[in-house]
Amino acid sequence: MQRFFGARGRAIGRIVAVSALLPVLTATLAAQFTVSEALSAPFSNQLTAAPAKARVAWFTDSEGRRNVWVAGSREAARPVTANTADDGQDIDDIAWSRDAERLAWTRGTGPAGSEHTMAANPAELPGPVRQHVEWIDLREEQQRHAPVVHSIPEAHTPLFTADGNHLIFLRRGAIWIADLRPSSALGTAQSQPGADSNGSGATQPERAGADDPDDRTGTSHASGADTGSVRQLLFVRGSARGLRLSPDGAQLAFVSERGDHSFIGVFTFATGQLTWMDPGTGLDHDPAWSPDGKQIAFLREVPIVSPIADRWMREGDPWSIRIADVSSGTGRERWRAQPGPGSLFHEVNAHDQLLWMRDGSVVFPWEKTGFVQLYRLQPVGEAAATPVSFGANSNNAPSETAGTGWEVDSVTTDSEHLLWSSNRYDRDPNNVDRRHLWRPAAEASSIAPEQVTAGGEIETSPALLSDGSIAYLQGSATQPLAPVLLRDPMHRLMNRLAPQLQPRYVARDHFIEPYFVDPQPVEFPAADGIRIHGQIFLPRFCEKTLPYVDQARCAHLPAVVFFHGGSRRQMLLGYHPMQYYFQAYEFNQYLASRGFIVLSVNYRSGVGYGLNFRQALNYGANGGTEDNDVLGAAKYLQTRPEVDSKRIGAWGGSYGGYLTALGLARHSDLYAAGVDLHGVHDWSLELDLWRPTDEPGVDQAAIARRAFQSSPMANLDTWKSPVLLIQGDDDRNVLFSQTVRLAADLRHRGVPVEEKVFPDEVHDFLLHRNWITAYQLAAEFLERKLSVTTAGGAAP
Template identity: 35%
Template structure:
């Protein structure tokens, strides 16, 4: 789910990211040392280990039944992922599954049946990948001799035993208890019990690649997206004897089908199909979109709303994208950046001007509906506490008027809300020192409680962690940049400084543990570095979210069109050099994915400033991506600005400045990376060799971009901190 930016379609932004000592383990990791790296001689005893600060139960995938009387989520504890459930009114957590191995098999797509008496989930796969592996193989980071598969599981509630149903993905359950799912880009069906003589069968044939399944309210018809490559349709399946119905078919890219509560209409999102003259690569242009409503019986449709032809009117790229859904009072809600910020709007099904529900200079991110669909529950980076732009808090707002009400506030962070019980909200809560946990609160903000505080180990170093400080600094072109400073007040002077750069790049680092497991891991590493004598500055560079559309949406000369965001990294380094207690001559940098790219760029362009770095699965040559993004040059006569873009992409790459790269680097990547091609690491290693740049490499066989195994994170993180210590601490007190 990380690095970087992928131009798959106009307007669609996708992302292309003993335990205390490293050992070279066959089939687990390959650590190649270039003679420059040895385990760090730390100048002071450790308050805690990397293993300790990574030893917490990470919750994700929180979902609720339609009536909010049950919630379910996934807990990842030391790499063993399991499903938990809790029911109203007490909401006492109960573990449903008993997987006990760090085998790298993720659990995703928790799906309740409409009645709430069955829970289906998917085990296996890489659901954050930008492309499938050759042969559509599931990841196997544990090097199992038995080929892993992506399988559907089901649990009958409240007391059932998990049952493996069949190979498949993306489940959808009807009110009649019928299961539909995706297998090899087609729609299949199977028994929810996994028993009986009936075998899984393909539900129907469609020429496209099918996805986004949605049953009608009565459970008799199934809406889906039929992806045809340069265009896509919204289709409806009724039964084995009725032809498929395609809604208002066009050359557009249709997505996100949503049934009206009465089952008579379907709303969906439409973007222009591929084609037309080549769009400029070096200049951003609007990516328009529209909301359509079609008759579910006859297929006729009309545009309900069309985005303005402006950059702010472009298709949204934050969590949930358009977040389209039907709500009470004959209205639809959606998310858009029309006023320069990602906000919620509602519009009547008969048309008219959209109503802005969440005005203000902040972003709405994760969105859920109340059971009666009269209000929306969401998280946003705003609130009454100082520096809330770098946190998340919960709010509710009616669907027909702009009257948001804060549900949570303070210095902790809350995200991914769902309705729970009659007047409650379930969500994930974290602090600056406490890792994320599932929590409950009333919609009036009262009665907040954590559900699984007992899962935090007694030796977790809560008291030894620092509270990061919100800071700002200015880039060379005048752009204001936000960051978080990790600095232990222990009276020691002249500490080495570290710049941390996140991946994505549509990400925002926060004043506490993060809502993505990848960056929760990064936060733990930054805390550990601060405890061991470093001062760490996490830089929220342009291209990231949380600071408005202009900051986030492909600002001029970004990435492969000029690397403008690199000046934010340099500004952060200069800020760190002037920070009291930092040795300005000992700065390092680390990051993963897009942060790996910026790390490599910093070392290649400014080795005098950055004395060492750790580059996790970064891009080193943007020009290699022009063909995958825009098609090969020979495929059409018109070239647009392609040749100039190819040149600028190369000039924006670390490889282009290899002659100036002298600082040592540690490269880390899994060779089954489905977001950044492993070739990027293979290629840069040869270039570093040629230019006699000191480097080490940690290769994780069969690991993906966002490492699936806890063991992989321990290896990579321990290697990161040891490498930085060996190059920057230098035995200094």
């Protein structure tokens, strides 16, 4: 056990001892350190608390081996699956049964968002490879053997019924149900909830799990005869999502998407009756049950017709919270956002955007101040919303007029307690690029929330266990995010939840300490004057905190600017809770270990700095104003004495690939080389703006021209710097043709182009070995093009 508020705290004597050897050891250490080692830390995410037994589950990806883990405040952490292969089959949608004895999840990346009909299969596993639901019964552990993993093919987003004996899931946009009892038959209302007692047209039962594609991984799987039967639960138009079971388990709420509108439906298992909740012309989503199960609250947004307007709009027709009577479907507006900032809904990282608390109040996110905060509606009385994440009269409230503020990130509740992470920075301005945990004030008279965690670490993704303890992810600049347990919130005592997940390469309790450094927060002006946040990574022999700094070796070093993807992202002063950026952070650290100065840029249109920064004017396809940040980053590096202004490169993926390409196309005089992973190169092609429209008042041709002029493809004649292009050809986020066209056009102009294509790989590479290959090639490319020979050295 350790004091949670304690700093990471290296011993001074150890710093002196290590720093004295740095001039001798740096080149040797860098030569020994590999990309594989830099990316070796296990990645854990999706902490999901069980409703009972003080249990929590999550998934961990350890160098491509993805497994589900379970722990509790009184039971040791352990994996409950045994996948041993880097097979590219992801894990998502972890769900508990109400008795905390059964656990389900989605495995595999399905065809959604892709023209392909098959699930992603970058490992070329013998087919057919299908996205599927897996589930286990933890009571089998008591019989001294690992739980059997059962499989339901072509399924995702599982949800247990109240008795835990049935599993509801989605398949091809429809809602299905499976009986989990052995040798079950789905023919009567007594055999399972939602049986077709009203002749609604159920299909014949289907045997599940007959050909699971993952039997080769080492996990024990059930045969089809042991996994029960499945059938479609109801037949309605639209595509279903957002499944929510009623408190008594007798009804199911869901969202039915219909293109330009959506409905909230409630299905009653006993009768087979489907009731629509206050249907209208809006986009209805995020249903939330009242504690007594008699009402449904949901969000209603006014559809935005323009294909790209929601990318830059700061205000519009206000969204609202509506409440409907479940038995009749009749509803009313309970609350409506005010015009101006916050009139357009912006979500937080949470399973539910509306949190109907046990006391009858409803908690929700709102950007009234220009920053995402939490508010509360009382169960009765006036419709005014009161602040939760800051006090109504607090001096620490975000201020739109002041131009600065902080935002709520992830939120969770057990219907009684509330917990969230935030980059609130009133005690430490550097926390704007960190995350800490907060909860409402213990005393009703207090105007400010209570800070649960603090210090130089990062804490996020909280989960409230049934005994009052708190699980969350904690990490730092040199320690990967990993699950921890706060057993006693009053005394703030924590311990690692799964110490066996310690990375393989560890020095003195910190991950590969001789190589990783503490990035420092920086601010610099964009070309148009906007202040931009970032983090700078200095090679270890240049760290200003060390007693010995080799000033001669810290001058005129090569530098690389990193642009994150998204663009709705924010890089932090440490490990990131999203796997893509967790690994990008590791690669930035690797580049620093090779002697590069690395500047990670939180450019405009990202999150963490307020509505106006996120909804930047004329950004992306509407003008590409982020180019001011691309230009400003290079200009800022040129002012630093550590940087050789002639050896500045860039790298980024997805949206960061777009900005890397934009920098090379428009500023080859500043950016000498770049690595572009699956970037957008022509917005008009990516957004289908070439398609005609008969929408009144819309000049589609003008929009398409502006989108193209905002793209790297519009400036190929000034693109001179060499580039490495990397993409998977089963990319479901960015058209692979973007890279095909760019490579051909650059080669036609004589620009040096190198490429690496991963057949059947998706946007966020599913195979760990592909990430190692991509980053190894990227590092070698940057070293060659920026003339790096050893850590901190340059070619003569």
